[in-house]
Amino acid sequence: MTGAPKVGVREAVAVTIIFIIAKLFLSYQVHLFHFAANAAWMVPLIQTVLTIGAFLVLAWLLERHPGKTIVEIGEELVGPVINTFFGIILAVIFVGLVGLILRQFAERALTGFIPDTPISAVVLLFMTGVVPVAYLGFEVIARTARVFIVFLVLSGLTVVVLSSPLWEGHALYPLWGNGPVGLIKGSLVASGVFMEIFLLAVIAPFLPRGSLRRVGFWSIGLSGLFLFLGVISVLLVFSFPASAELAVPFFEVTRTISIGRFGQRLETLFLPMWVLISLIKMSVGLYLVSALMARTLRLPYYRPLILPMAVLVIAVAFIPANVSEAINWDLNVLRRYGYVIVGAIVVTLAGLTWWRERKGDEAHAPRT
Amino acid sequence: MFWWQSLADFLLFKEPQEPPTEFVAGAEDRQQQRQERTEKQDQKAGRDEVQPDEVRPAAQKAARDAETRETVFEMEASLSNDLDQNKKVLENVFRTDINDDPIIRVFTIGTDNPVRAMLVFYDGLSNKTIQNFAILQPLMLLSGLREDDPKRKNQTDQKTNKKQAEKSPKGNSEYFDRVKDALLPGNQVQTVTTYKEVAAAVLSGDSVLLVDGSDRALSIETKAWPNRGVQRPEVESVVRGPQEAFTEQIRINIALVRKIIRKASLITEFIKVGDMTETQCAIMYLDDVVNPAIVSEVKRRLKSIKADYVQESGLLENFIEDKHYGMAPQVLATERPDRVAANIMEGQVAIFVNGNPYVMIVPMTFFGLIQSSEDAYVRWPFGSLLRLVRWFGLGLALFLPALYIAVTTYHQEFIPTDLLLAMTGAREKVPFPTIIEVLLMEVSFELIREAGIRMPGVVGTTLGIIGALILGQAAVAANIVSPILIVIVAVTAIGGFTVPAYGLGLSVRMQRFIYILLAAVMGLFGIVVGIFLHVAFLVNLRSFGVPYMAPVAPTTGSSPDYFLRGPVWRQERRPDYLDPLRGRRQPRISRGWWRMRRKGGGGS
Numbered sequence: 001m002t003g004a005p006k007v008g009v010r011e012a013v014a015v016t017i018i019f020i021i022a023k024l025f026l027s028y029q030v031h032l033f034h035f036a037a038n039a040a041w042m043v044p045l046i047q048t049v050l051t052i053g054a055f056l057v058l059a060w061l062l063e064r065h066p067g068k069t070i071v072e073i074g075e076e077l078v079g080p081v082i083n084t085f086f087g088i089i090l091a092v093i094f095v096g097l098v099g100l101i102l103r104q105f106a107e108r109a110l111t112g113f114i115p116d117t118p119i120s121a122v123v124l125l126f127m128t129g130v131v132p133v134a135y136l137g138f139e140v141i142a143r144t145a146r147v148f149i150v151f152l153v154l155s156g157l158t159v160v161v162l163s164s165p166l167w168e169g170h171a172l173y174p175l176w177g178n179g180p181v182g183l184i185k186g187s188l189v190a191s192g193v194f195m196e197i198f199l200l201a202v203i204a205p206f207l208p209r210g211s212l213r214r215v216g217f218w219s220i221g222l223s224g225l226f227l228f229l230g231v232i233s234v235l236l237v238f239s240f241p242a243s244a245e246l247a248v249p250f251f252e253v254t255r256t257i258s259i260g261r262f263g264q265r266l267e268t269l270f271l272p273m274w275v276l277i278s279l280i281k282m283s284v285g286l287y288l289v290s291a292l293m294a295r296t297l298r299l300p301y302y303r304p305l306i307l308p309m310a311v312l313v314i315a316v317a318f319i320p321a322n323v324s325e326a327i328n329w330d331l332n333v334l335r336r337y338g339y340v341i342v343g344a345i346v347v348t349l350a351g352l353t354w355w356r357e358r359k360g361d362e363a364h365a366p367r368t
Numbered sequence: 369m370f371w372w373q374s375l376a377d378f379l380l381f382k383e384p385q386e387p388p389t390e391f392v393a394g395a396e397d398r399q400q401q402r403q404e405r406t407e408k409q410d411q412k413a414g415r416d417e418v419q420p421d422e423v424r425p426a427a428q429k430a431a432r433d434a435e436t437r438e439t440v441f442e443m444e445a446s447l448s449n450d451l452d453q454n455k456k457v458l459e460n461v462f463r464t465d466i467n468d469d470p471i472i473r474v475f476t477i478g479t480d481n482p483v484r485a486m487l488v489f490y491d492g493l494s495n496k497t498i499q500n501f502a503i504l505q506p507l508m509l510l511s512g513l514r515e516d517d518p519k520r521k522n523q524t525d526q527k528t529n530k531k532q533a534e535k536s537p538k539g540n541s542e543y544f545d546r547v548k549d550a551l552l553p554g555n556q557v558q559t560v561t562t563y564k565e566v567a568a569a570v571l572s573g574d575s576v577l578l579v580d581g582s583d584r585a586l587s588i589e590t591k592a593w594p595n596r597g598v599q600r601p602e603v604e605s606v607v608r609g610p611q612e613a614f615t616e617q618i619r620i621n622i623a624l625v626r627k628i629i630r631k632a633s634l635i636t637e638f639i640k641v642g643d644m645t646e647t648q649c650a651i652m653y654l655d656d657v658v659n660p661a662i663v664s665e666v667k668r669r670l671k672s673i674k675a676d677y678v679q680e681s682g683l684l685e686n687f688i689e690d691k692h693y694g695m696a697p698q699v700l701a702t703e704r705p706d707r708v709a710a711n712i713m714e715g716q717v718a719i720f721v722n723g724n725p726y727v728m729i730v731p732m733t734f735f736g737l738i739q740s741s742e743d744a745y746v747r748w749p750f751g752s753l754l755r756l757v758r759w760f761g762l763g764l765a766l767f768l769p770a771l772y773i774a775v776t777t778y779h780q781e782f783i784p785t786d787l788l789l790a791m792t793g794a795r796e797k798v799p800f801p802t803i804i805e806v807l808l809m810e811v812s813f814e815l816i817r818e819a820g821i822r823m824p825g826v827v828g829t830t831l832g833i834i835g836a837l838i839l840g841q842a843a844v845a846a847n848i849v850s851p852i853l854i855v856i857v858a859v860t861a862i863g864g865f866t867v868p869a870y871g872l873g874l875s876v877r878m879q880r881f882i883y884i885l886l887a888a889v890m891g892l893f894g895i896v897v898g899i900f901l902h903v904a905f906l907v908n909l910r911s912f913g914v915p916y917m918a919p920v921a922p923t924t925g926s927s928p929d930y931f932l933r934g935p936v937w938r939q940e941r942r943p944d945y946l947d948p949l950r951g952r953r954q955p956r957i958s959r960g961w962w963r964m965r966r967k968g969g970g971g972s
Contacts (some may be wrong), residue, residue: 010921011923070727113891114891147920272896
């Protein structure tokens, strides 16, 4: 790493929120409508609670090892060999995640705004924006996110408010959708949507001392709120089951907005929101995988890894034959099993820390 | 030589047989100048014509003189006790044989024991009245009016003085001190000891007095450079507020700020910058407010500059800015003393450059560059409105042509049908694609703007007529551009003029073309990628260690005065990003009368 970046609480919250909620602008809602039907709006709220629980474990682990990232903690607890294995698994999961997100955003940009452009040109332009910013470091990414978050939140809320004339209250019923059991089961299976909170395990040393929990709670809470708004606005406008047939639900909501005769087809107005959120998301992702790999391989700088990782991300983006396959890989494979693996690594390290502490306490305990 | 021969030589990499004509002519000119100069020297020496045999000794003498000068300056040689020796060296230093500006006036100080002295100054740089009435008259005519030192009564003549000087290692020290303390009524008198200091003082417009028998000299303040007076600001004019602007005189500029901030803790430190000709610079700050780390960083950067000639604040800006390849200005150059004073009060440092009517303020943030003095001088809602208008203008200047290209080329569905039909109708006869049309007009406008600045004032109106005709009427009539584009270019230009900082305005002009190209390549998508990179580069920037996008990124504490202008009674804190020694500008309740009235009202 080049020096130690310093990231304030607000910047960290901004960047984590954007990293988590960017999927709202892709096909995330469709996934929820499929297993929760009319009760899909409850899923983000349940997932928020579940994620707070998972985050408490992560925070406990990180606070026991101040100034260290998850990779360095792993090295201390399980040794370099197993930790390298852990690090590579984590990097592979996140390279896959960023690559699939890149593919989905590029496809959406293509179909929505620039239909005659080759997808390789769109991907290249995306990466032209992403690579320099990831190269500049996490401090720059977080501050850039801080600058844009006000604009992004205002744009998103504008979409929600402007779509309100089309809301139909009956779309919320039946209230429990496919039933409470199915709802909770679905929420558990799809909890991978909050997998990006793992970012905090890498950036924890850059945060102000003692602010990790504050950053985590604010990020998860606000992300849950925005995801909830993103799901409920789609549900209220299109209702179930029509909402489950949409390719990019939030984009379709923007297309329905009309303000008199003059304000039609306003989706272009919200294009900056789409592009900016995806650029920030991918910059964070590219930085995250480069930093993970650099720390795993015990390299002093992450910067030489940015370009190779960018090439890997682009390669992953082109593996799925089409966008539907990319969505399937993202939501049904990588997130469903990926978050289990990430969670297992965190829980293992937390368990080892707890066991060590207990052992240490016993060793230091006065003998009677 | 014919042109085809030159071409053939060039293609065959042949060396030219004879030097190009221009070089020969140049050489002749230089030869003639040299000859004239030699003749002038000879005439001064009383010779009518130069003998060939004498050329070699003259060249040797010139080489010796040059060597002496180098020794005097590089070794910083000390002054001699002998007035004649000093005169000889100074004549050599100032090249009095060929240079008519330096004056060396030898005279006798009219004390009971007359002593020879010498006044050295540059004609035109110094004040004759001060020299005549505050230096020469007291020394030559009035010096006998005071009772002499009893010790000196015993000294009979100048020779005695000289003998004593030879005995004493300090020379005629007591006499020199007496001249300094009792005979010179000048307001600023400084002792100098080397030839280099003498030369620097004389070149600054001071007069230097050398006394026979002393190895010290007195530099007397007699500066009288020609300069213009304090006038109205030309670039940063305001409707309400002070109407004074800086001039080219550093002392006047410092006084203009000191007139506003009357505090003993307002410090001015002079720093000379440049090797060949030292430019007088000064930094100004409030000792009890500014962060000392910023001051030492400013001083460190200024003192480290190695350059022949840094005569302008713009050149100095190039030397001291943090990032050289970015387009954003990292210092604020202002011609308004009130703005400098306000920034110094915030905890920033002002850098003055002599001979320049612009004062630089560091560290500077992006939000500081959008502000104008007038925002604070009107009531806060109107100040905020002015600032909003400026932000809007900045946005138009940067993005409007690019947005026009993006929407008309890639996102036509965004344009309402009626407007789309009108635009299509207007563009129907234009043969060029939108990007060519926009570039044509933007480049034309840039040409007119540049020509407008360089053109002599008397023909300025002609340019206006030509510009209006070309841009406004003829281009549309000739179907080169559509009328709607004229509106776009005009509104963009007006938006650009609302940017208060000239440096930022230039950067906006340049970046506009980048956005135009991005829009042409990828539409709105390309523009947004450009904005993302632009903002990332801005947040990565620092001005003297202070983040350029503070207080937004990173988020730091600040009074409500960066995006919009808040009420003056809420401007309680100085910006956190400057880390000033005094964070609080005014107490939480700054309007004492309000509290008193409420108390009084409650009691009645």
